[in-house]
Amino acid sequence: MSRKIRYGMIGGGRGAFIGGVHRIAASIDQQVELVCGAFSSNPERSKASGADFFLPAERCYGTFEEMIKTEAALPADKRMDFVSIVTPNHMHFPAAKLALESGFHVLSDKPATFDLAQAKELAGIVKASGKLYGVTYNYTGYPMIRQARQMIEQGKLGKIRKVVAEYPQGWLATMLENTGQKQASWRVDPAICGAAGCMGDIGTHAMNLAEYVTGLHVKELAADLTHFLGDQGRKLEDDGNVLLRFTNGAKGVLHSSQISVGCENNLSLRVYGELGGIEWSQLDPNTMIVTWLDQPKQIYRTSMGYLGSAAAAATRTPAGHPEGYLEGFANLYKNFVNHVRAVEAGTTPNPLDMDYPTIEDGVAGMAFIEAVVASSANNAAWTPLDYTPSARAKYGDATLNSDRGGLS
Structure with a gap:
């Protein structure tokens, strides 16, 4: 076309x-x-x-x-x-x-x-x-996140054992919704936002990132949600802590908050395998720290020649030029549009262009929210997610993670 x-x-x-x-x-x-x-x-x-x-x-x-x-x-x-x-x-x-x-x-x-x-x-x-x-x-569109995913797919970190995902913000540490601020108002309204506040807004990002990078799925969780401003009228939680159990036996911790005073958009991810680990922060998105069992710590940077094909495909500028939030969105648009172009032209899409979140990820995110709310209401009881890899065929996703190919 x-x-x-x-x-x-x-x-x-x-x-x-x-x-x-x-x-x-x-x-x-x-x-x-x-x-x-x-x-x-x-x-x-x-x-x-x-x-x-x-x-x-x-x-x-x-x-x-x-x-x-x-x-x-x-x-x-x-x-x-x-x-x-x-x-x-x-x-x-x-x-x-x-x-x-x-x-x-x-x-x-x-x-x-x-x-x-x-x-x-x-x-x-x-x-x-x-x-x-x-x-x-x-x-999922950040180059270093694509690099981490590819390294794990290639087995460089070995079997994954531990995942730590954090997403603290501080912008709702006061009753901002009472000032007429539009973005705050609808995000704390259960009739518009849904069953969860902080976890639905940003906790799902942390969960999605953990699953995307590791290729694992959350099997069950134990969640403790808090309405710190509930006594002032806030209807949805503004802080949450979650323990995770993944399908391969790995364990995880997920923390999400919107009352963490002084935090801006502090999303971070740490993944530890048998052979090594990765550390990444959204506040410094061009950098990823890689640790090894028997080697010195390494610092990976966007746009460098030693990176893999997935990170290279998500990078636009030479080394040293910051790429972040807007470019991450742009990578999803680029891949989705290239996939649309191939479908409409009747051609085979480039596997790298199929690397964007699909309805499978959408269902998994909603299953996470439902399980988090249910677990917290039951005194942080372990609660299975009503969405597992075996349920994919039932729910009908046509573009599964395992079909996105070409990254390893």
């Missing part, structure tokens, strides 16, 4: 945060163009937002239902190729369902859906539609 891939956006209009991130990320590689959108649940604000992006008035829709129906009726050389969903959580499922059933590929912000039941239903819809579905767990 000798043209840019066209996409429409649902959500992300005036006053939104994540929509701007997606638009910037999508544009970095100049492979995709925004051609339409339903940017707000308020039709007037949606159309005004579309005008901000210099879109034709007739492609700025009042609702996502109107957008999908109208776009589906356009000639093939005009209509959008896929939908980007950047709404609050409670609108992810209906928008994705309608888009898929109307013949459009979907790339959705995380979490995939409002709850696990919706995620399982969506997995079946993805399979039946034959369309591609991705969910933007964006930290």
